[in-house]
Amino acid sequence: MIEVVISALVLASMYGLIAIGISLTWASIGMLNLAQGFIFTAGGYTAWLYAQYAEGWGLEGVGLSAGVLVFGMLGSALAGLFVGAIAFLPLQDRDNFRTRSLIATLAISLIGTQLWLILFGPQNKPLPPVFGEGRIEIGPAGMSYQQLGTIIVAVVMLALVILWMRSSRRGLQMRAMMMNPLGAAVVGVSVRSTGMRVLAISGALTGLSSVLLAQVFFVSPTSGVQPLTTGLIISLAGGLGSIPGTVAAAGLIGLAEALTARYLQQSLVPFVLFAIVVLILIFRPRGLGGLLEDVRE
Amino acid sequence: MSEQPRLVGRRAYRPHWPVNSTRVFKRRRWPGTKRSMLKLSGRYNPKTLRREMVLTDKKPLFWSVGLLALLLLPLGIASDRFFTMFGIICIYAAINVMWTLIIGTAGLQSFATLATVGVGAYGAGYLSVTYGIPWPVMLLVGAVLGGLMGWIISLPARRLDGLYYALLTLGLSEFMRNFVTQSDQLGGKFNGALFGVGRIIPSDLLASRLGQSLLYLTAFIALLIALAVFRWVNGGRTGILLRAAATSKEDEAFSSALGIDFNKERTRVFIIASAVLGFLGAFYATYIGGTSLQIFSLELLLLLLAMIVIGGLGRAEGAVVGTVIVVGITQWFTDWGPWRIVLVGVLALASVLFTRNGLFGLKAQMEEIRDRRKALYRAGITSRYAEFLAQQAPEIHDKSEIVGRVFERSLRDRLRSWINPELIAEHEAKPLGQHSDRLERMLNYFRKAPIPDKYVVYCEVPFESYRVVALSGLPGVPPRIVDDKKYASLDEAYHAVFLRRVNDLRAH
Structure with a gap:
């Protein structure tokens, strides 16, 4: 049972980061960023490139691990800015912004997959283990360093972002945009620069989850699809724009996935997830958090 | 809109021919309906004053020429490469037309299209491989499965709006892929691929050119069926009312004032389109004699979306022409490798960034740009003689007076400078x-x-x-x-x- 909880927590922390990125972007600039899969892979490949060079330099241990994390986030943040420059800035003040930016981000993800294929080939790229190998035993059950590290890093990162959004001037601007974009613009919050900042931050969160997920899976051109899908489902269930709701939904979905995989069948996971999301949405059409009922319209 | 002649500017050419005015004109209608085949209207020719007939809607002409080209081109050239390419064009175009029906007419931003197609393909294919059911039953099973799938995924659509629904359905394909991979019956053997599905054309005939032509003909008929369903639903009373309601920003009160239950009707349209999508899935399975997991891939979904976006969202002609362009690129330049997908992506991106509604929205966009330029030019002329023209010109009845005054003024200016x-x-x-x-x-x-x-x-x-x-x-x-x-x-x-x-x- 404890193992199930642990694996649920690991899944939740990895997917939750992506979901919060999607959620933040939607709430503050009204754009559904479906190029998250591309951003995800960008982080993975940047971290992989760094690891290649770092091995050449003879870096090991903490330097290598921290570098992989930092470069993964950096690469994804840059990819987020790139997406913003193409799908957000030119379209931002035109009519039908939402549908058009949605299509633009989808086109970017279509192009992105092929670019990775051209640049890095179809092979899976492994990342070096960031948290080392080994297990610690706590009472009846144990967890690997990787699982522990994933949970800790994700929680710390999330806490940092929330703290920053609560306490800083920039965070205040972002929250103002989330509450009322027009009002924020009227009192002098720049929609464009704040939007790009949001895209960079959600990109960094996605990059972190990319590095964390690459500990289990590999980096490949299409490795962003599955996390994107799950991230979408979680952000939808959590209520777009609500961080507490998204965290709760991530926990719920992670738990459901772990439970289904353990006690039912792996093949039933999609149906269970879909059923849960549909149930949540039927009872709460704006998700668990559901605070943006009429503000966004 | 387009049927009304423009009052200002260049007028569109409308085909017209003299008729015998002593005979009573009988309008041809599609059998069993009140719909006329061609939109004709009578008038007197302004120059000759003879009675004549004018074709007010030229679209049927373009459609018949285009479809005839689509039918005859591969049959005429009859190389294997062409048959493959045009077969794919027909099937994808049919899928896109149905997707257009869902997005444009029902106004549901659903990405579950390929999931529905896949359900039809896998369901019918599995039954065909396991129990050997003949192809007509397969097509029927596909349609029923598609309709069922459509009904299930339309349930959350009543509660969710717009992009929430898009998000929900985008994940569906990935889930279906996972399901097929993990399930024992489907995914166990060949990584999710099904082989040996019953064919419409007997397999001993398929090697010959005749068999290939017949196979292509079936794909073309599938496209025609999709187009017919599109016209039936989109051009019908419900379709027109649904589109009218969608133009007023999803105003459900407005549509209920018009006398339709918005949610019920759009669900109905969605289920019809889904049934056709399932049918197309089953057809696809018989067409290539199997299915693979590629049908659930995000890449294919995005390619289909690119086709619709390049052609123009919400128009059947946009869906078909976009499909021809994108499939043409991906199938013809096979030696470009991944770059051709990049090209398609760039085209889609460009049509989102620079056009209002793809290829078929370009004409209206260009006309608007031209009109704006003209207005600016006219404003420039007026401001040159701003002294009296801008205020008085509309009140002066004799326009030669204006010309005279403008001339006098410029003459005075010149003489004064001397x-x-x-x-x-x-x-x-x-x-x-x-x-x-x-x-x-x-x-x-x-x-x-x-x-x-x-x-x-x-x-x-x-x-x-x-x-x-x-x-x-x-x-x-x-x-x-x-x-x-x-x-x-x-x-x-x-x-x-x-x-x-x-x-x-x-x-x-």
């Missing part, structure tokens, strides 16, 4: 006789001035005393004396009149 001491000295030296060109033109202008208040020379005593007076312009009213100066000679008086007129021109 006034200088040399010119005045020239006139003083010789008021009559031959002058320089400029002075001659100026005198001509002065001479044709209107009679009221025109300066003339008054002879008090011949050869002794002359004065300058101004005519009243009214019969019986004597001229008024302008000043008390007297001039000894006629030439001096002429020059005094000239100076006064120059003064007035300067002040004007």
Whole structure:
């Protein structure tokens, strides 16, 4: 049972980061960023490139691990800015912004997959283990360093972002945009620069989850699809724009996935997830958090 | 919109032909319906005054030419590569037309299209492989499965709006792929691929050119079926009302005022489209004799979306032409590798960034740009003569008056710029006789001035005393004396009149 909880927590922390990125972007600039899969892979490949060079330099241990994390986030943040420059800035003040930016981000993800294929080939790229190998035993059950590290890093990162959004001037601007974009613009919050900042931050969160997920899976051109899908489902269930709701939904979905995989069948996971999301949405059409009922319209 | 002739600007050509006006015209209608085949209207030719028939809607012409080309091109060239390419074009175009029905008519932003197609393909394919059911039953099973799938995924659509629903359905394909991979019956053997699905054309015939042609013909018929369903639903009463409701920003109250239950009707349209999608899935399975997991891949979904976006969202012709473009690129330039997908992505991105609604929205967009340029140009003309034109021009009935006034003004401006001491000295030296060109033109202008208040020379005593007076312009009213100066000679008086007129021109 404890193992199930642990694996649920690991899944939740990895997917939750992506979901919060999607959620933040939607709430503050009204754009559904479906190029998250591309951003995800960008982080993975940047971290992989760094690891290649770092091995050449003879870096090991903490330097290598921290570098992989930092470069993964950096690469994804840059990819987020790139997406913003193409799908957000030119379209931002035109009519039908939402549908058009949605299509633009989808086109970017279509192009992105092929670019990775051209640049890095179809092979899976492994990342070096960031948290080392080994297990610690706590009472009846144990967890690997990787699982522990994933949970800790994700929680710390999330806490940092929330703290920053609560306490800083920039965070205040972002929250103002989330509450009322027009009002924020009227009192002098720049929609464009704040939007790009949001895209960079959600990109960094996605990059972190990319590095964390690459500990289990590999980096490949299409490795962003599955996390994107799950991230979408979680952000939808959590209520777009609500961080507490998204965290709760991530926990719920992670738990459901772990439970289904353990006690039912792996093949039933999609149906269970879909059923849960549909149930949540039927009872709460704006998700668990559901605070943006009429503000966004 | 397009049927109304434009009042201003270039008018579109509409095909017309003379008819026998003594015979009663009988409109042809599709059997069993009230819909006319061609939108014709009678009129008298404005030049010959003969009775004639005008085709007000040219779309059927373009459709029949395009579809005929689509049918005859591969049959005429009949190479394997062409058959493959055009077969894929027909099937994808059919899928896209149904997707257009869902997005455009039902107004549901659903990405579950390929998931539905896949359900039809895998369901019918599995039954065919396992129980050997014949192809008509397969198609039926596909349609039923698709309709069922459509019903299930339309359930959350009632509660969710717009993009939430898009998000939910985007994950569906990935989930279906996972399901097939993990399930024992489907995914166990060949990584999710199904082989040996029953074919429509017997397999011994398939190797021949005739068999290939017949196979292509079936794909073409599938496209025709999709187009017919699109026309039936989109052009019907519900379709028209649904689109009318969608133009007022999903105003459900508006549509219910028009007498339809918005949610119920769009669900109905969605289920119909899904049934056809399932049918197409089953057809796809029989067409290639199997299915693979590629049908659930995000990449294929994005390619289909690119087709719709490039062609123009919400139009059947956009869906078909977009499919021709994208499949043409991906199937023809196979040696480009991944770059051709990049090209498709760039095209889709460009059509989102620069056009309002893809290829078929381009005409309206260009016309609007042209109209705006024209308006700016006209505004520029008006501002050049802003003195009176802008305010008065609409009130002046005789437009030649405006032209005359504009000319007068520009003439006055030019003459005024010529006034200088040399010119005045020239006139003083010789008021009559031959002058320089400029002075001659100026005198001509002065001479044709209107009679009221025109300066003339008054002879008090011949050869002794002359004065300058101004005519009243009214019969019986004597001229008024302008000043008390007297001039000894006629030439001096002429020059005094000239100076006064120059003064007035300067002040004007």
